[in-house]
Amino acid sequence: MSNKNESTSDKNTGEKKPRERSLNFIETIIEEDNKSGKHDGRVHTRFPPEPNGYLHIGHAKSICLNFGLAKKYNGKCNLRFDDTNPTKENEEYVRSIQEDVRWLGFDWEDRLFYASDYFEQLYEWAIKLIQDGKAYVDELTAEQTREYRGTLTEPGKNSPYRDRSVEENLELFEKMKNGEFPDGSRTLRAKIDMSSPNLNMRDPVMYRIMHAHHHRTGDTWCIYPMYDFTHGQSDSIEKITHSICTLEFENHRPLYDWYVENLGIFHPQQIEFARLNLSHTITSKRKLLDLVTEKFVDGWNDPRMPTISGLRRRGYTPASIRNFCDRIGVARFNSTIEMSWLEEAVREDLNRTALRVMGVINPLKVTITNYPEGQEEWRDAINNPEDKEAGTRKIPFSGELYIERDDFMEDAPKKFFRLKPGGEVRLRYGYFIKCEEVIKDDKGVVQELRCTYDPETAGGKAPDGRKVKGTIHWVSAKHSLPITVRLYDHLFTKEDPSEVEEGQDWRSNINPHSLTVLENCQVEPSLKDAEPDQPYQFERTGYFCLDSKDSLPEHPVFNRTVSLRDTWAKVQKKSK
């Protein structure tokens, strides 16, 4: 008979332990390795980006995973640039990648490496494989190589150059290295198995000739190693224990293993996980580059981009991104995460940290007819109800205000708690006001509201105890600061941007309304000294930050990071 309580016998200790997230499959592997002593309990990972683009949210998942695992198991994580293709890589990307990893909050300490650091060693290993009769110089053209490789269903056939002598191969490879052959005329190939069902094992190319300038090694080399001949050995050199990569490299694992085994060097374990797919956006470096070069966005760090730099400029925080990456988990099957998860993650972080301010996005003038002419007063406002330490500030009140246009309705439904003709509403930290008169222009558009205030309700409390359901934000017209606000929506209209009509491409799914610019928004004067790194919550509207690129002291521009959750919008939608 089993006793149900046996397994939870420790629950009467009275301690409320934070609920531990259960292990993901990689952590399980690591813990098994640690138990069996496979690497003496050592955990060493690496983040290996190719410097051919800016980092995006998908990379953040990998960064958090690799650095996170190292931290969790008291290990190390290297940053290594996988720079084996000089025609696509450059310094700007190297710089931005380091900046982004650091910004996310991770530190590779003194372990910044480049695959190009290992070119000499890789070259020697290539020679060893030649000497062992496991590699040969091929003279097939690229097209011929393709033909000889066979297809998914038919085996390939051996290259006529496959059985050259070791000496001849050595000599030819030397000449390749010395630049005696033009690009594309020769390759060095591993001699494995042209009939393998895994195409990667059909005598994969190890080296190709490229007379190209490398951002680090300059013109030292005119032959460059392929990814497969580089990655595993780089891991091996750095004594990486767990080499974590995305699912599309799964078919490469046998080759990864083949190289380190045939070279007789330290054998790291490659582990694949599913890359992140986010709804309503793309994480293909090539397509992101297209968005930039074709000017659909304002550079790699456009706040609509899913790049780390874009998210940063948008106002996302490192903690929110780390949290997001932790929550989405890691698995071995492809999935798409809804954008709302990312948004929820920033809201959660910003709710704790953002300073509350009054900001009116779409101003509607309100004149308080019974407020003494020329009078003004400074009222106390709480900077952050989630953080007592943040203190309070003074905000100016006067007889001429701006409120949000959406906070007034002439024909209001019952559930509308804000201002309506004859109705009363609370101005946050201010007074109750009552709408007495609606002034419109010729076209019937509301121009101004004339209201009266109740001087007894200073601070928002009514001494007679009468209740007012609605509380709205406002600014004093005389004191407020005009700013520009940029609102963002999904970059793509479809959840899956690659899903297109016939004859169209992914570009047809770009959302034409992903950016809305609002001029003449009005905010409280304290925002005069805003800095891009300081997140703000415009109360009842959303989280905002100063744009780090386009904002000028005389013309502030604020980006909306994310709106607040809007239950009213839901109610409205439902009633339609």
Next chain:
RNA sequence: ACCCCGAUAGUGUAACGGUAGCACAAAACCCUUUGAAGGUUUCAGUCCUGGUUCGAAUCCAGGUCGGGGUGCCA
């Protein structure tokens, strides 16, 4: 067509032969000087068919569906 991998509420993940759980989304309510935040509750799931077993999400077989694979890219 061939090889490899995968499939658990709407979404994302856990349960490792023994009570299918958590988060986000959705819904209802409470609270509220942010229709925010917070709190309570509800809804909702093991791809299919067989087999092994006292017992299967888990092991086995077959099927279905999805992803990856024919770069001198990574």
